[in-house]
Amino acid sequence: MTDTDTVTLTLDEVAALSRAVLTRHGLAPDHVEAVTETIVAGERDECAAHGVYRLLVCINTLKTGKVSPDAQPVVDDVAPALVRVDAGGAFAQLAFKRGVPHLITKAKASGIAALALNNCVHFAALWPEIETVVAEGLVALAVTPSHAWVAPAGGRKPLFGTNPIAFGWPRPGPFPYVFDFATSAVARGEIELHRRAGKPIPEGWGVDGDGQPTTDAATALAGAMLTFGGHKGSALSTMVELIAGPLIGDMTSAESLAFDDGAGSSPYGGELIVAIDPAGFLGAAAADHIARAEAVFDGITGQGARLPSQRRYEGRVRSLASGVHIPRALYDDIRALLD
Numbered sequence: 001m002t003d004t005d006t007v008t009l010t011l012d013e014v015a016a017l018s019r020a021v022l023t024r025h026g027l028a029p030d031h032v033e034a035v036t037e038t039i040v041a042g043e044r045d046e047c048a049a050h051g052v053y054r055l056l057v058c059i060n061t062l063k064t065g066k067v068s069p070d071a072q073p074v075v076d077d078v079a080p081a082l083v084r085v086d087a088g089g090a091f092a093q094l095a096f097k098r099g100v101p102h103l104i105t106k107a108k109a110s111g112i113a114a115l116a117l118n119n120c121v122h123f124a125a126l127w128p129e130i131e132t133v134v135a136e137g138l139v140a141l142a143v144t145p146s147h148a149w150v151a152p153a154g155g156r157k158p159l160f161g162t163n164p165i166a167f168g169w170p171r172p173g174p175f176p177y178v179f180d181f182a183t184s185a186v187a188r189g190e191i192e193l194h195r196r197a198g199k200p201i202p203e204g205w206g207v208d209g210d211g212q213p214t215t216d217a218a219t220a221l222a223g224a225m226l227t228f229g230g231h232k233g234s235a236l237s238t239m240v241e242l243i244a245g246p247l248i249g250d251m252t253s254a255e256s257l258a259f260d261d262g263a264g265s266s267p268y269g270g271e272l273i274v275a276i277d278p279a280g281f282l283g284a285a286a287a288d289h290i291a292r293a294e295a296v297f298d299g300i301t302g303q304g305a306r307l308p309s310q311r312r313y314e315g316r317v318r319s320l321a322s323g324v325h326i327p328r329a330l331y332d333d334i335r336a337l338l339d
């Protein structure tokens with residue numbers, strides 16, 4: 001069903017569109033499947049900036065030659081609680097898929113484990129990865145740098161990436177506690193969508209090249225984005241640069257942008273994912289303590305506040321029942337990639 005402004009697709013149709021576009025542009029079949037899963041999940045959960053819009057971004061990156069269309073991830077079993085996957089310059093999704101079974105086994109054996117993805121191109125949200133780990137009853141944390149687009153608090157020159165931090169905690173039922181946010185005031189994808197729609201952005205998202213506040217999306221994209229929470233977001237963003245950059249032998253956001261060299265590709269570098277097994281500290285008592293944690297969530301929702309991911313989970317239920325609604329201009333731009 002279509003109207004003039006949006007196109008409604010089932011999730012199967014979104015997956016078919018994604019496969020067709022990615023295959024048409026030379027991505028190898030196992031990468032097509034892994035990337036498609038992420039894109040469908042983003043659209044399904046009504047994350048407009050990280051759903052089918054990312055097909056435009058992925059194809060642009062493929063065209064720049066800054067991502068390998070077919071590199072096979074290489075798993076390195078570094079230590080009892082450490083595993084590293086070299087993505088070989090390809091998109092991160094397949095490397096994560098190959099590494100995560102090792103991460104889970106190691107976390108369950110040691111109580112805590114870490115997975116480093118190296119040399120990968122990351123264009124996505126982190127919550128799909130978090131949900132994969134949390135589904136195993138583990139607590140999860142994931143971080144990745146991006147490109148140097150964000151000024152540190154008190155400065156005005158882009159240095160940090162939009163550097164997301166995502167966290168997950170297992171809960172009874174299908175919907176774990178998950179938050180996943182950029183350490184910039186908003187993800188860059190949101191500003192890009194405002195630019196596409198010709199809409200102004202709120203003050204506080206970005207500044208122009210002289211460091212002056214702007215509500216113009218294109219001006220902020222060309223100037224500098226701002227961190228959330230002033231110096232606190234700035235420090236968290238620094239942490240992401242460090243622990244998913246030099247700590248795992250990979251690029252900072254400034255290095256990623258230099259590697260891009262003006263091509264306009266997605267960020268290149270590393271991602272760090274940590275998994276903690278509650279049974280590691282607690283043994284058989286873990287279930288009781290995990291149950292006790294529910295009081296924290298009840299304390300939030302009990303006063304009318306919402307949990308992070310609630311909007312997403314509600315969107316998921318809607319999309320599974322009645323499909324997704326894509327702006328027609330975006331749909332047309334994606335279809336044009338098949339020409």
Ligand SMILES: NC(=O)C1=CN([C@@H]2O[C@H](COP(=O)(O)OP(=O)(O)OC[C@H]3O[C@@H](n4cnc5c(N)ncnc54)[C@H](OP(=O)(O)O)[C@@H]3O)[C@@H](O)[C@H]2O)C=CC1
Binds near residue numbers: 164165166184
């Ligand atoms: N790969 C990369 O390099 C990058 C990826 N990203 C991705 O961009 C995405 C969007 O980031 P960002 O713009 O910061 O996200 P948002 O600010 O939209 O949301 C951040 C988190 O806060 C939750 N949240 C939002 N509003 C509320 C509220 N009122 N009460 C409680 N929780 C709330 C969201 O849940 P809900 O979703 O349910 O609204 C979400 O978990 C992330 O998924 C991130 O991984 C961002 C930067 C770089």
Ligand SMILES: O=C(O)C1=NCCCC1
Binds near residue numbers: 049147190
């Ligand atoms: O929206 C963002 O910010 C990003 N998303 C995916 C990767 C680059 C940054």
